[in-house]
Amino acid sequence: MSGASHAVxxxxxxxxSALVVAGIIFAALALIPIVAEFxxxxxxxxxxxxxxxxxxxxxxxxxLMGHGGLVSFGHSAFVAIGAYAAGIMLTEGVYEITLILPxxxxxxxxxxxxxxxxxxxxxxxxxxxxxxxxxxxVYFALGSLAQYGADDGLTIWSAPDALxxxxxxxxxxxxxxxxxxxxxxxxxxxxxxxxRFGRVLxxxxxxxxxxxxxGYSVFRYRLTAYVIAGMIAAVAGVLWATHAxxxxxxxxxxxxxxxxxxxxxxxxxxxRNGALIGALFFIVIEEVLSSITHDWRLIFGPLxxxxxxxxxxxxVGLLDRIQGDRT
Amino acid sequence: xxGAVLELRGLHKAFGALVVTDGIDLDLHxxxxxxxxxxxxxxxxxxINQISGALQPDAGRISFEGRDVxxxxxxxRAVAGLGRSFQITSILPDFTVLENVALAAQRRDGSSFxxxxxxxxxxxxxxxxxxxxxxxGLETRADVVAGALSYGEKRLLELAxxxxxxxxxxxxxxxxAGMGRAESESLTATxxxxxxxxxxLLIEHDMEAVFQLADRVSVLVxxxxxxxxxxxxxxxxxxxxxxxxxxxxxxxxx
Amino acid sequence: xxxxxxxxQILNGLQLxxxxxxxxxxxxxxxxxxxxxxxxHGVQYMVGAYLAYWGxxxxxxxxxxxxxxxPLALLMGLVLEFLVFRHLYDRDHLSQVLATFxxxxxxxxxxxxxxxxxxxxxxxxxxxxxxxxxxxxxLYPAYRIAxxxxxxLVALILWLVITRTxxxxxxxxxxxxxxxxxxxxxxxxxxxxxxFGFGAMLAGFAGVMAAPIFSVEPGMGDNLxxxxxxxxxxxxxxxxxxxxxxxxxxxxxDTLGRTLVTDGLRLVMDASSANQIGPAIASMxxxxxxxxxxxxxxxxxxxxxxAR
Numbered sequence: 001m002s003g004a005s006h007a008v009x010x011x012x013x014x015x016x017s018a019l020v021v022a023g024i025i026f027a028a029l030a031l032i033p034i035v036a037e038f039x040x041x042x043x044x045x046x047x048x049x050x051x052x053x054x055x056x057x058x059x060x061x062x063x064l065m066g067h068g069g070l071v072s073f074g075h076s077a078f079v080a081i082g083a084y085a086a087g088i089m090l091t092e093g094v095y096e097i098t099l100i101l102p103x104x105x106x107x108x109x110x111x112x113x114x115x116x117x118x119x120x121x122x123x124x125x126x127x128x129x130x131x132x133x134x135x136x137x138v139y140f141a142l143g144s145l146a147q148y149g150a151d152d153g154l155t156i157w158s159a160p161d162a163l164x165x166x167x168x169x170x171x172x173x174x175x176x177x178x179x180x181x182x183x184x185x186x187x188x189x190x191x192x193x194x195x196r197f198g199r200v201l202x203x204x205x206x207x208x209x210x211x212x213x214x215g216y217s218v219f220r221y222r223l224t225a226y227v228i229a230g231m232i233a234a235v236a237g238v239l240w241a242t243h244a245x246x247x248x249x250x251x252x253x254x255x256x257x258x259x260x261x262x263x264x265x266x267x268x269x270x271x272r273n274g275a276l277i278g279a280l281f282f283i284v285i286e287e288v289l290s291s292i293t294h295d296w297r298l299i300f301g302p303l304x305x306x307x308x309x310x311x312x313x314x315x316v317g318l319l320d321r322i323q324g325d326r327t
Numbered sequence: 328x329x330g331a332v333l334e335l336r337g338l339h340k341a342f343g344a345l346v347v348t349d350g351i352d353l354d355l356h357x358x359x360x361x362x363x364x365x366x367x368x369x370x371x372x373x374x375i376n377q378i379s380g381a382l383q384p385d386a387g388r389i390s391f392e393g394r395d396v397x398x399x400x401x402x403x404r405a406v407a408g409l410g411r412s413f414q415i416t417s418i419l420p421d422f423t424v425l426e427n428v429a430l431a432a433q434r435r436d437g438s439s440f441x442x443x444x445x446x447x448x449x450x451x452x453x454x455x456x457x458x459x460x461x462x463x464g465l466e467t468r469a470d471v472v473a474g475a476l477s478y479g480e481k482r483l484l485e486l487a488x489x490x491x492x493x494x495x496x497x498x499x500x501x502x503x504a505g506m507g508r509a510e511s512e513s514l515t516a517t518x519x520x521x522x523x524x525x526x527x528l529l530i531e532h533d534m535e536a537v538f539q540l541a542d543r544v545s546v547l548v549x550x551x552x553x554x555x556x557x558x559x560x561x562x563x564x565x566x567x568x569x570x571x572x573x574x575x576x577x578x579x580x581x
Numbered sequence: 582x583x584x585x586x587x588x589x590q591i592l593n594g595l596q597l598x599x600x601x602x603x604x605x606x607x608x609x610x611x612x613x614x615x616x617x618x619x620x621x622h623g624v625q626y627m628v629g630a631y632l633a634y635w636g637x638x639x640x641x642x643x644x645x646x647x648x649x650x651x652p653l654a655l656l657m658g659l660v661l662e663f664l665v666f667r668h669l670y671d672r673d674h675l676s677q678v679l680a681t682f683x684x685x686x687x688x689x690x691x692x693x694x695x696x697x698x699x700x701x702x703x704x705x706x707x708x709x710x711x712x713x714x715x716x717x718x719x720l721y722p723a724y725r726i727a728x729x730x731x732x733x734l735v736a737l738i739l740w741l742v743i744t745r746t747x748x749x750x751x752x753x754x755x756x757x758x759x760x761x762x763x764x765x766x767x768x769x770x771x772x773x774x775x776x777f778g779f780g781a782m783l784a785g786f787a788g789v790m791a792a793p794i795f796s797v798e799p800g801m802g803d804n805l806x807x808x809x810x811x812x813x814x815x816x817x818x819x820x821x822x823x824x825x826x827x828x829x830x831x832x833x834x835d836t837l838g839r840t841l842v843t844d845g846l847r848l849v850m851d852a853s854s855a856n857q858i859g860p861a862i863a864s865m866x867x868x869x870x871x872x873x874x875x876x877x878x879x880x881x882x883x884x885x886x887x888a889r
Contacts, residue, residue: 071675118872122879125618125674129814130875132807133868140868144861146854196439196446203419203430210417213379214492215405215434224440254807258620262682265675295694301687308680309668 017323018272025276026183033175045175047287049243052182053236055279058263059189060232065261066270067193068225069205072119073128073257074135078108078230080252082237084142087154087247097160097168101238108234109227111138116226120219135257142249153248160242168242178239182276185232190272192228201225202270266307268314277315330357332526333378333409333496338387340370340377340550347373348384349550355496360527362537362558365547371530372414374547375500378528379411380404392495406434410494414501414530416481420474424465424484427473428456431491459491463517479510490521497525503533515539538562585719590837596725596794598832599732603787604805605812605824606739607780613756613819615670615773618677621661621684623806625781629654629788630797631692634703643706643793650789651782658781662774670773685803693799700796728790735786736825743821752776756819808835811871817881827882831867838863 029048036044057079064070085104094100115134122130143151159169167173192198204211204218212218241247250256259282267278285303289296311318333355340348347370355361363371376382378389380401389397396404405411419427426447432455433439433446446452460466463483468476473484482502489497502518503511515536521527522540531537537544538558545555546567554560554567561567608622632653636646665684669677704710705724712720743749751772755762762769788802795801812831816823843859850858874882 065675118876122875125612125818126814126875126879128674129810130872133811133872133875136807136868137865137872140861140864143864144858146857150857191443191445194445194447195443196433196441196449198442199426199430199433199446200439203422206419206421207417209381210413210419210488211430212401213381213405213411213413213417214431214488215402216439217400217402221439228442255803258678258682261675262679265679269675295690297686297690298694301683301685301690304683304686305665305680308672308676308683309665312676 021319022186022273022276025273025280026179029179029182033172042171045171046243047283049175049178051280051283052178053239053243054260054263054283055276056178056182056185056236056239057233058260058267058275058279059185060229060236061260062264062269062275063189063192063225063232064229065264066274067198067205068201068222070222070226071128071261072131072226072229073254073261074115074131074133074138075229075233075260076254076256077135077138077252078112078233079237079240079256080138080142080247080249081108081111081230082234083241083247083251084145084148084154084237085234086160086238086241087156088148090156090158090160090241091148091154095158095161096164097162097238097242100160101235104234104238105231108230108237112227112230113223116223116230120222120226132254132257135252135254139249139252139254142252149248151249153246153250156241156245156247159245174239174243178243181235181239185235186276189232193270197221197224262304266304266314268316271313271316274314274316281315331355332357332392333528334388334390335374335378336388336390338374338377338384338389340373340382340384347550348377348387351387351547351550351552353545353552355526355528357526359542360522360529360540362529362531362541362544363547364531364534364537364544369547370550371547372500373550375411375498375528375530378498379409405492405494408495409498410489410492410496410525411498412485412489412500412502414504416478416485418473418481418484418488420472422473423469424460424471424473424476424487425453425456425469427484428459428487428491429453431488432456432459432493435493456491459487462490462521463487479506482506482510483514486517486521490525494525497521497527499527499529499531501530501532503531503536511536585716586840587837588715589719589721590840591833592721592725592729594833594836595729595829596732596832597836598829599729599736600787600791601805601809601812601832602736602825602828603732603790604784604802604809605816605828606736606821607776607783608806608809609813609816609819609821609824610752610756610776611780612813614752614776615755616674617666617670618674618681619666620678620681620806621688622780622784623802623804623809624685624688625654625658625784625802626788626791626805627692627797627799627802628657628688629785630703630792630795630801631696631788632785633789633792634696634701634797637703643703646703647789650785654785654788655778655782657785658778659774661781662777666777667770667773689799689803696797696799698799700798702796703792705793724793728794731790735783739783739821740825748772748775808867811867814881815871815874817884820881820883823881823883831870834870835863835867838866842866 029052032048033045036042057075061072061075064072082104085107086100089100089103119127119130119134148154162168168177193202200211200216200221204221208218237251240251263278263282264275266282267276268274285300286296289299307314313320331354335351335353338348338351351374363374365371373382377384380399384397388395391404391407391409394407396407399407419430422430429452432452436451436455457466457469460469463486465480465483465487468480473481476484486502503514506514511533518540529537529540541558543556544558544561545552546561554564556564604622604626608619611617611619611622629650632650633646636649637643640646640649661684665680669680709724709727711723713723713726715721743753751762751767755772808831812827813824815831816827839860842863843855846855846859
C-alpha cells in the first residue's frame with residue numbers, strides 16, 4: 001500500500017529538447033516586463049512574479065516527491081516560515097536581505113531537520129499525513145503571533161535593502177531577482193538530482209532496501225533532501241514577502257500544500273521541467289479561466305480530473321507522447 | 328580462532344511461538360565458500376537477514392572481522408564489508424544497468440554527500456561498474472534500463488551490485504533461484520571465479536552448484552544446524568540425508 | 582474553570598466526535614479496503630448539508646428533508662464512483678489526489694453557483710427544539726443530544742453490519758488482505774461500489790445532522806476532511822472500531838483543548854496573551870496527537886491490516 005512512493009515516473013524526456021523548452025519558458029518570462037509596458041501593466045508582471053515564486057516552491061517539492069518519493073503535504077509551511085522570517089525582521093528593523101535570507105533559510109533548515117527526523121520514520125500515506133500534521137502546527141503557530149498580526153497577517157511597510165541599495169524596492173528589481181532565483185533553483189535542483197547525492201536519493205525511491213544494503217543510510221539522504229527543499233521553499237517565502245509586502249498564516253495552509261502537490265503532479269514528476277510547467281500552467285489557467293467566468297473552478301476541476309485520468313506523467317508526459325507520435 | 332571472518336554464536340530468533348533460528352553457531356573462514364542448505368522454511372533467509380542486519384536476533388552475537396556487529400544497522404554492516412544478494416531480485420528498475428552498479432561502486436569511492444558534480448560522468452565509478460559487469464558478462468547490457476532485463480540477466484545484475492561494493496564477505500541468497508539448467512551452470516562457473524576473491528556464505532537449492540562451489544556445507548533444519556562438514560561428509564551423513572537430501576534432492580536431480 | 586462548563590465541552594466534544602466518525606467511517610473503509618485516497622469525501626458531507634437545506638425548503642420538515650437527503654447522498658456517491666473513482670483504483674495515490682482534488686473544486690463551486698456563497702442555516706426539527714436542564718441553570722439543546730445519540734446508534738448499526746453480515750465480513754477481509762478477497766472470486770468492483778456508496782451516504786448523513794448546528798456553506802467539508810484523515814490515521818486505516826475511538830478522542834481533545842489550554846496558559850502568563858496563544862496551541866493539539874501516534878504506532882491504534 002505504499003503506492004505514493006511508487007508513483008509512476010514519466011519516461012525521461014530527451015535532454016536536449018527539455019533544455020530548449022526550459023530556455024523558451026525563461027526567455028518568455030524575461031520578456032514579460034517589456035510586454036507589460038504595452039499591455040497588461042503591473043497586473044501582468046505581478047501575476048508572473050507570483051507564478052515564478054510558486055514555480056520555485058514546486059521545483060523544490062519535486063526534489064522530494066518526484067526524485068525522493070517523499071510526498072510532503074506540508075511543504076507550504078516552509079514558504080510561510082521564510083515569509084514570516086522576512087516579515088518579522090523587516091518589522092523589527094533588520095532590512096538587509098543578505099541577513100534576512102540566511103536567517104530564513106536557517107529557520108527552515110532547523111524546522112526541516114527536527115520535523116523531518118520524525119517524518120522519515122514513516123513512509124507512504126503515513127508520511128503524507130505526518131508532514132500535513134507538522135504543516136498544520138506551523139500554520140496555527142504563526143496564527144498565534146499576536147504581535148505580528150496573528151490570524152490577520154502582517155503588513156510589511158518597507159522593502160528589504162540589497163547590500164544597502166534599494167534594488168528590491170523597485171518592481172523591476174523584484175522581477176529580475178525572482179527570475180534569477182527561479183533559473184537558479186531550476187539549475188540547482190537539476191544538478192542535485194544528477195549528483196552522487198541525487199543518485200542515492202533517486203535510488204532510494206525505487207528500492208530503499210537495496211540502497212541500504214549497499215551501505216547507504218537512506219534516512220540521512222532523505223533528511224538532507226528534506227532540509228534542502230525546505231530551505232529553497234523558505235527563499236521563495238522571502239521573495240513572496242518582498243513582492244506582496246504582506247504575509248499571513250494562510251501562506252502555510254494545507255490548501256496551499258495541496259495546490260503545490262497538484263502543480264507537480266500536473267506538470268509531471270521527476271522530469272526536468274514538469275514542476276516548472278505545472279506551476280506556471282496552474283497559475284495561468286487560473287487567471288485565464290477566471291477572466292472568462294467567475295465560476296472558473298467548474299472548468300478547472302473537471303480539467304484536473306481529465307488530466308489525472310488520461311495524462312499519465314502529467315503535462316510533460318503528454319507533450320512527450322504528442323512529440324513521440326509525430327516523429 | 329584462525330581466519331574466521333564471520334562468526335555467529337548462539338544466534339536465536341523466534342516469531343511468536345515459531346522458532347526460526349535455534350542457537351546457531353557458524354563460522355565463515357577466509358578463502359572459503361560455506362554453503363547453507365536445508366528444506367524450505369528451515370530459516371535460511373531469516374539467518375541471512377540477521378547477518379545482514381535486516382532482522383535483529385533475539386539472542387546471540389555476530390562478529391565480523393573480529394568486531395561485534397550485532398547492533399549495527401544494515402547500512403553500517405554493508406559499509407563494514409558485508410555484501411549481499413537477495414533471493415527475490417532486488418535491483419533499481421528505473422536506473423540503467425550501469426547506474427545500478429555504479430551506485431554500489433560509489434559507496435567505496437569517497438563521500439556521496441556531493442551535490443553538484445554529475446555522477447554519471449565520473450569515469451572512475453563507471454569503470455568500476457563496467458569491471459563488475461564484465462565479471463558477470465553483462466557489459467554489453469550496460470545502457471539498458473534494468474527493469475527491461477530478462478529474468479536471468481536481473482539475477483546476474485543482482486550479483487554485480489553485490490560485487491561492485493567490494494565487500495569483504497558475500498552473502499548470496501539463492502543466486503540460482505528460478506534459473507534454467509544452462510544458466511545455472513554458467514553462473515556456477517562465474518561464481519567459481521568470484522570465490523577466489525571473496526569468502527562466500529551461500530544459500531542454494533541447486534545441489535549440483537553447491538557441491539561444485541562449497542568447501543564446507545551446513546544443513547539447516549527447523550532453525551538448527553543438524554550437520555556440518557565437507558561436501559563429501561555431508562553427502563554421506565545419514566542425518567543430513569534424512570533431513571534434506573533424501574526426499575527433497577532426488578526429485579531435483581532427476 | 583467550572584465543572585458545568587467542562588460538562589458542556591464534553592458534550593460538544595462528543596457531538597463533534599460522532600460527526601467526525603460518520604465522515605471517517607466511509608473514508609477509512611475506502612482507504613483501508615481499496616487503498617484509495619479520496620479527498621472528495623469531505624464534499625459528500627457538504628452535499629448532505631445542502632441537501633438538508635434544500636429538502637427543508639421544499640418540504641418545510643427537517644425529518645422529510647433527512648429522508649430525502651439520504652438516498653440522494655447515496656446516489657451522489659454512486660455517480661461519482663461510476664464517473665471518476667472507479668477509473669482510479671489501479672492508479673498511484675497521486676493520480677487519485679489530483680482527480681479527487683478536481684472533484685472538490687468542481688462541487689464546491691457548484692454549491693456556490695446554486696446556493697450562493699453566503700452561509701445558510703437550517704432550523705432543527707420542532708420536536709427537538711427545546712433544551713434539557715443538565716444541572717441547575719444549565720441548559721443544553723435537545724437537538725445536540727439527539728445528534729450524539731443518532732451518531733452512536735449509527736456506529737452501533739455499522740458495527741453490527743461489519744461484524745455480523747456477509748458484506749461486512751468481506752469488507753473486513755478486504756481491509757486486512759485485499760488480494761485474498763479477489764482471489765476468493767468475490768466481485769470486488771461491486772464490493773467497492775457498495776463501500777463507496779454507503780460511505781458517501783454516511784458522510785451525507787453527517788452533513789444533514791450538522792446543518793442545524795454549523796453554518797452551511799461552500800467548502801465546509803474541506804477542513805473537516807483533513808480532521809477526518811487525522812482520525813483514520815490515529816485509528817488505523819480500514820478499522821471501523823479505530824475510527825470510532827479516534828473520532829471521539831479527536832472530538833474531545835479538540836473541544837476541551839480550546840478551553841483548557843487557554844485557562845492553563847492564564848496561570849503562567851497574562852490573560853490577553855493567553856487568549857491569543859491558547860486557541861492556536863489548542864488547534865495544534867490533534868496534529869500533535871497524530872504525529873505522536875504515527876511516531877510510536879505508525880499503523881495506528883487499531884490497525885486492520887496484519888503487520889508484516
